[in-house]
Amino acid sequence: MSEFIVSARKYRPATFASVVGQQSITSTLKNAIERGQLAHAYLFCGPRGVGKTTCARIFAKAINCMNPNGAEACNECESCRSFNEGRSLNIHELDAASNNSVDDIRALIEQVRILPQIGKYSLFIIDEVHMLSQQAFNAFLKTLEEPPKHAIFILATTEKHKIIPTILSRCQVYDFNRIKVEDAVNYLKHIAQQEGVSFDEESLNLIAQKADGGMRDALSMFDKAVSFCNSNLQYKEVAQTLNVLDYDTYFSMTELLLAGDYTTALIRFDEVLSKGFSPQTFMSGLNQHMRDLLMAKGPAISLIELTGTLLERYRQQATQCNTEFLFGAISILTEADGKIKQSSNQRLLVELGLMKIAGLGKKKNNADPLEEVYSLPELPNSVAPVVTAIKPTPAQVPATTVAERTTIVPASVVSSKEAPSEQASQPHDNPQPTQEQPSQRISTSTVRRSSLAGLSISSLLNNATASNVEPNEEQAKAKEEAMYDPQSESKLKSQRDEVVRAILEERPRFIVAFEKMEIQGHTITLEVPSQTLYEEIMRSKTEILLTAARTAGVNGALDLNIIINEQVTAARPIKLEDRIKHMTEKNPQLMELKKILDMEYE
Secondary structure, X not given: OOOOOOHHHHOOOOOHHHXXXXXXXXXXXXXXXXXXXXXXXXEEEOOOOOOHHHXXXXXXXXXXXOOOEOOEOOOOOHHHHHHHOOOOOOEEEEEOOOOXXXXXXXXXXHHHOOOOOOOOOEEEEEEXXXXXXXXXHHHHHXXXXXXXXXXXXXXXXXXXXXXXXXXXXXXXXXXXXXXXXXXXXXXXXXHHHHHOOEOOHHHHXXXXXXXXXXXXXXXXHHHHHHHHHOOEOOHHHHHHXXXXXXXXXXXXXXXXXXXXXXXXXXXHHHHHHHOOOXXXXXXXXXXXXXXXXXXXXXXXXXHOOOOHHHHHHHHHHHOOOOHHHHHHHHHHHHHHHHHOXXXXXXXXXXXXXXXXXXXXXXXXXXXXXXXXXXXXXXXOOXXXXXXXXXXXOOOOOOOOOOEEEEEEEEHHHHHHHHOOHHHHXXXXXXXXXXXXXXXXXXXXXXXXXXXXOOOOHHHHHHHHHOOOOOOOHHHHHHHHHOOOOOOHHHHHHHOHHHHHHHHHHHOHHHHHHHOOOXXXXXXXEEEEOOHHHHHHHHHOHHHHHHHHHHHHOOOOOEEEEEEEOOOOOOOOOOOHHHHHXXXXXXXXXXXXXXXXXXXXXX
């Protein structure tokens, strides 16, 4: 029986071309070798198992090769053969995790002085360099900055932030990336074919994802799975070997939650717990599954680190899930994940989350759109607006102008225009139930999420308060006119200065827009010189229109129309005399303060 060698060692890359997932770094090193532009110190940093030490060894062998093929070693000369057989005297490896004292660094410095026996360079590879003590780093500084011409240092670390800045400044730094799942799967396929191991796509995807970007971890799990499955990797058996939940668990759980079947979902969750998995492991996996489904709904599918048939399964299930369901599920699971470590009953916390998500699925399957409304607490009529935004099409607005129209409807107007006259005539001490009461309650205390079906909030209110019979055009027009005060224009124009003053008291930065305020009907039109001011006014649009309506005594809705016009300039004081005049008009006591302190204007 031949001696077994683990795949991480047996299939360790021996050339730059065989390094997995680090094309940018290998290309840079190859170009440096071909041009003869070699630095005296390199720092390779990145996660575990991504090829830092491997690239250092390949680089060390290539620069000492006597007959290189471009930037690759020939593996035939004496220097390459001595390296491959582990007897090279030109390459020295030091484990800084166990040799981290000043004495170890001094011994290394003594070795640096020895000339190479074969080749041009002596290579010193220091692994886990962040483990060196502060004194060892200080002792190493001078040699690292000005080594002999034949000495090249390659430092490798997984924790770059622990390297002192004086070391970083003396090295060329190369940041190694996590190996993508796709690259890891392709390399695992290559090794499986070399070893004569049969496999399915899902098995290799599961191993690559479990490795979390480390090729060495992926190869270790591959060896373990091959030992358990006897050279025939099957998805179910690989998942059992690696002690991870398989994808089928999450796909079936999502189907149950979409159907609103929380009872079966809780039974399935109990089966997961009986297999020895923790509630947190299940919840984290389900959260990741929901995230991948959300990514699979559009161009962001490239963000899912999966390949082959498994990626197609995600695409198919994503078509069954609407965006609101996925957003709600991710929000619920993320909130629970933050609480689960402090929870005294983790199982109940996860079960509650599953029931909430099943509620979202049941709401999705409900055919009546009015079931999707949610209640809000009652607000005073004076401070409870309903806001709708109507953006004009590009054809309606010139190329140099951007406008947005906003309508503010006081709740008192909504409730008053929708209350039936018969109900108003009834005595308050003995109210009788009528068919109009549910509609009236919805109009004052419930609104629909406008993102659910592309409807505005005001349109949903109109739908909620209307009867089952479609209103004709005259009724709709009368209903819309009832929202506005017919005397809006005259009231606003008569109180124009007071309205502007009231608004500018709270927001003086808006003076540029309100100096040229125009009023037409129930619409206030403003011109602003920049997108920044436009956005700032839009954030305060509700308060602005409520202030205007309250100041002018308008009993109805108001519209706000904002136009971006870069030609608008602010009437601001420019000269020193203008500034002084402007300041003294605002505060006459400034002149007295100037005389008392004997100050000069600057």
